[in-house]
Amino acid sequence: MSGAPCPRQFEVEAMRDGRLGEVERASFGRHLTACAACAREARALDALAGALRSDPGRRGHADELHRWRERTRLLRAFDGSLVARRPVAPKASWAARKWLVWPVAVSALVAGLAILTKVRLGAPPAPPVLAASIQADQAAVWSRDSAPDNRERVVLQRGTLSIRVDHASFTGRLQVVLPDGELEDTGTTFTVSVEDGRTVRVAVAEGSVVLRLRGQPALAIAAGATWVPPGRSLPPIVPVSAPALGSAAPRALAPPPLAATAPPARGSRHRDPSLTDAAVDFRAAMALLRAGDGRGAAAAFAAFRFRYPADARAEDAAYLRVIALQRAGADGEVQRAAREYLQLYPRGFRRADVESLRR
Amino acid sequence: MMSGRPANPPAAARDPGGASDPDIMSRLAKGDSDALGQLYDRYQQQVRRFLVQATADAEDVDDLVHLTFLAAAKIAGRYDGRLSCRPWLVGIAAQLLRRRRRAVARFFAVLSAATRGRAASLDPGGMLQARSDVERALLRISEAKRITLLMAEVEGMSCPEIAAALHIPIGTVWTRLHAARRELRRILTPGEGGAP
Numbered sequence: 219m220s221g222a223p224c225p226r227q228f229e230v231e232a233m234r235d236g237r238l239g240e241v242e243r244a245s246f247g248r249h250l251t252a253c254a255a256c257a258r259e260a261r262a263l264d265a266l267a268g269a270l271r272s273d274p275g276r277r278g279h280a281d282e283l284h285r286w287r288e289r290t291r292l293l294r295a296f297d298g299s300l301v302a303r304r305p306v307a308p309k310a311s312w313a314a315r316k317w318l319v320w321p322v323a324v325s326a327l328v329a330g331l332a333i334l335t336k337v338r339l340g341a342p343p344a345p346p347v348l349a350a351s352i353q354a355d356q357a358a359v360w361s362r363d364s365a366p367d368n369r370e371r372v373v374l375q376r377g378t379l380s381i382r383v384d385h386a387s388f389t390g391r392l393q394v395v396l397p398d399g400e401l402e403d404t405g406t407t408f409t410v411s412v413e414d415g416r417t418v419r420v421a422v423a424e425g426s427v428v429l430r431l432r433g434q435p436a437l438a439i440a441a442g443a444t445w446v447p448p449g450r451s452l453p454p455i456v457p458v459s460a461p462a463l464g465s466a467a468p469r470a471l472a473p474p475p476l477a478a479t480a481p482p483a484r485g486s487r488h489r490d491p492s493l494t495d496a497a498v499d500f501r502a503a504m505a506l507l508r509a510g511d512g513r514g515a516a517a518a519f520a521a522f523r524f525r526y527p528a529d530a531r532a533e534d535a536a537y538l539r540v541i542a543l544q545r546a547g548a549d550g551e552v553q554r555a556a557r558e559y560l561q562l563y564p565r566g567f568r569r570a571d572v573e574s575l576r577r
Numbered sequence: 578m579m580s581g582r583p584a585n586p587p588a589a590a591r592d593p594g595g596a597s598d599p600d601i602m603s604r605l606a607k608g609d610s611d612a613l614g615q616l617y618d619r620y621q622q623q624v625r626r627f628l629v630q631a632t633a634d635a636e637d638v639d640d641l642v643h644l645t646f647l648a649a650a651k652i653a654g655r656y657d658g659r660l661s662c663r664p665w666l667v668g669i670a671a672q673l674l675r676r677r678r679r680a681v682a683r684f685f686a687v688l689s690a691a692t693r694g695r696a697a698s699l700d701p702g703g704m705l706q707a708r709s710d711v712e713r714a715l716l717r718i719s720e721a722k723r724i725t726l727l728m729a730e731v732e733g734m735s736c737p738e739i740a741a742a743l744h745i746p747i748g749t750v751w752t753r754l755h756a757a758r759r760e761l762r763r764i765l766t767p768g769e770g771g772a773p
Contacts, residue, residue, distance in 0.1 A: 231758065235729070235736050235751055266758060266765075267730040269711040270630075288639055289617050292646050296610050299647070 224255040234263060282438040283402055283428045287391070350392050350403075353380040353521055356551070369393060378411040378419075380521045399431035408439075409517060420445040421514065423502060496526045500535065507538065512546025515539075516555070533559075537568040540575060595619075598662040606653035613650050616662065621646070624666050627732060630715065631674055631724050641677070645670045664734045668742025671724045675743070678720050714764040722757035729754055 229246045232238050238246060250256050350370055354360060358377025364370045372379065373395045383392050383403050392403040397415040407423035420429055421444040429437045429445060439445050503518030519539035523532045540555045556576045559566065566572075596604075596615065604612035624645055628638045648669050649662075656665065715723055728734045728742070729750075736754070740747040 231755060235754055237736075237751060262762070263758065266761060269765075270715070270727065270730050272711075285621065288621070288643065289614060292617055292643055293610050293614055295643070295647055296613050296650055299651075 224253050226253070227256055227259050230256055230259045230263060234260075283430075286402075286428070290391075350381050350383045351524070352382075353517070353524060354378070355517070356554075371395060374410060374412050376412055378409060378517065380407075380409045380517050382407040382521070382525065396431075399429065399434075401430070402428045407521075409514075416447065418447060423499070423518075496522070496529050496531070499525065500529075500531050503535065503538070507542050507545075510545075512542045512544075513548070515542035516546065516548075516551070533563050533566050533568070536562055537566070537572065540572055544575065598660060599656070599658050602653050602656040602658075602662065605650055606656070613646065616649065617646055620663055620666050623663055623732075624670050627667050627727060628670055628674070630712070630727050630731065631671070631720070637677075641670060641673055644673050648673065664728075664732065664738050664742065667728060667732050667734065668738075671728065671743055674720065674724060710765065711761075714761050717764055718757055718760045722753045722760070725750055725753040726757040726761070 226246065226249055229238065229242075230250075233243055233246055246256075250260060350362070350372065352360075352362070352372065355378040358379055359375040360373060360377065360379060362370065362372045369391045371393050372381065375397060379394070381392070381394070381403065394401040394403070394410055396410070396412055396417045398417055401410055401417075401420065403425070407425070408427050409419070409421045409423070410417065411419040417429070417431060420427065420439055422439045422441050424441050426438055426440045429439060431437075437445065499518070499522050503515055503522055506515035506518050516539045519535040519542060522529075523535040523539070526532060529535075536555075536559045540552060540559055543552045543555050553576060556572045559572050560569065560576075563569070596612075598616075598619075601612045601615050601619075605616060621642060625638060625642050628641045628645075632638060632641070645666060649666055652669075656662070659665065715726075718726075725739060725743070728739045729736070734742070736747055736750045739750045743750070
């Protein structure tokens with residue numbers, strides 16, 4: 219504010235914006251060290267820029283969940299634009315189309331009558347197309363439904379669910395409502411456990427999830443990580459590079475029938491799931507077994523057998539599930555798992571071993 | 578003495594172990610949606626931050642980010658191969674802002690003619706309350722100047738880069754920068770107008 223202005227003061231901004239040539243810049247650089255007015259002007263411009271840059275992302279920051287939703291929206295729109303760009307088949311001529319008019323009209327009429335009849339009779343609506351495949355342990359109390367906004371909701375009151383969402387075919391959102399918060403899937407495979415009205419474990423095998431517990435900031439849990447509440451030591455976090463499936467032994471699959479609702483397991487678009495996913499999942503289950511997490515391993519082996527029933531290791535998985543439960547000391551569940559093995563593989567390689575465990 | 582502008586962060590061009598920006602753009606040009614996901618993961622935060630600062634109404638920032646990446650995907654085949662996509666994406670975002678401003682201006686012109694009253698103000702009103710002094714001041718200068726200034730001082734883009742991104746002569750960039758700084762300083766420190 220004070221001090222005489224310098225005739226070269228305009229060069230401060232010119233230098234900042236790259237308007238000066240090499241020689242002029244060197245000359246003005248020397249001038250700047252000697253001229254108080256120009257130095258003051260330079261500091262003022264720096265301060266202004268600094269103010270603009272100071273924490274510029276504060277309000278612009280979107281939380282993980284929001285970012286994921288926006289990412290999904292973007293990829294969906296992009297996929298849609300690719301579909302729109304594909305060449306369409308030439309339209310049928312009128313001569314060909316006119317033969318379609320009557321069958322189409324009659325079909326529409328029949329369909330309309332059928333819908334009307336169903337509505338009048340109060341028939342239950344057709345089950346929604348659900349994309350998540352879910353395995354529940356015996357103690358699990360849960361339900362699922364789908365909302366019109368392409369959202370699938372699972373309500374877990376108690377027990378453990380192993381959930382896999384095939385994002386290759388499902389572009390919506392999966393929300394798991396917990397007694398003390400909610401969990402939103404942003405990946406593909408995870409396990410969540412609830413005890414006494416509290417979430418006690420979330421293990422993510424593939425992708426990631428966002429856990430929102432009431433009164434706590436949202437927490438993103440990535441693949442291979444296991445979350446347990448603070449102060450809870452069991453079960454341990456298993457440091458496996460491959461995914462780890464969660465705790466609690468699943469039994470015969472809980473409602474609804476999984477085979478009917480779950481699409482066949484698929485990996486990401488550019489992977490061969492039969493080669494990659496199965497090997498990764500099996501290794502993850504073995505890692506849990508080796509780490510001493512019997513229940514987690516049992517759940518992982520059960521999930522493996524469910525997802526890859528035709529895999530050569532499916533029988534091993536069924537057998538190892540029995541072993542894992544035995545190591546976890548879950549005698550009742552050992553009996554059920556053994557019975558299941560014998561039903562599935564009556565001539566299995568491990569039949570004798572499993573029968574001995576049943577005695 | 579002069580700290581100058583921030584340089585474009587070269588680290589953003591390649592995550593450790595990740596693909597380079599030109600690789601991603603090349604795959605994107607072939608319709609690979611995973612490449613778009615990678616690009617989004619890498620730059621959405623920067624693009625979003627730029628748009629938040631550049632727009633008065635933050636409600637449609639999500640849409641603008643969305644449109645920026647979709648537009649980038651559409652013209653990925655024309656990517657010039659530079660190491661970092663960031664200035665290119667910011668340029669697209671700035672173009673979208675300019676188009677939006679024109680559309681909004683047309684809308685208000687029509688509205689104004691229809692009501693014969695004063696067109697609804699673009700002043701964001703209550704939204705400004707939550708902003709800092711600098712941000713409020715920034716929103717009082719024209720969008721064209723604001724965008725140019727942010728591209729230069731926050732995004733660290735050079736004047737030729739800004740000129741290319743906005744499709745304007747470099748002289749216009751210099752003029753806008755000078756005017757933006759002068760106006761901003763006038764608003765923030767009344768009585769001081771900066772260099773003539």
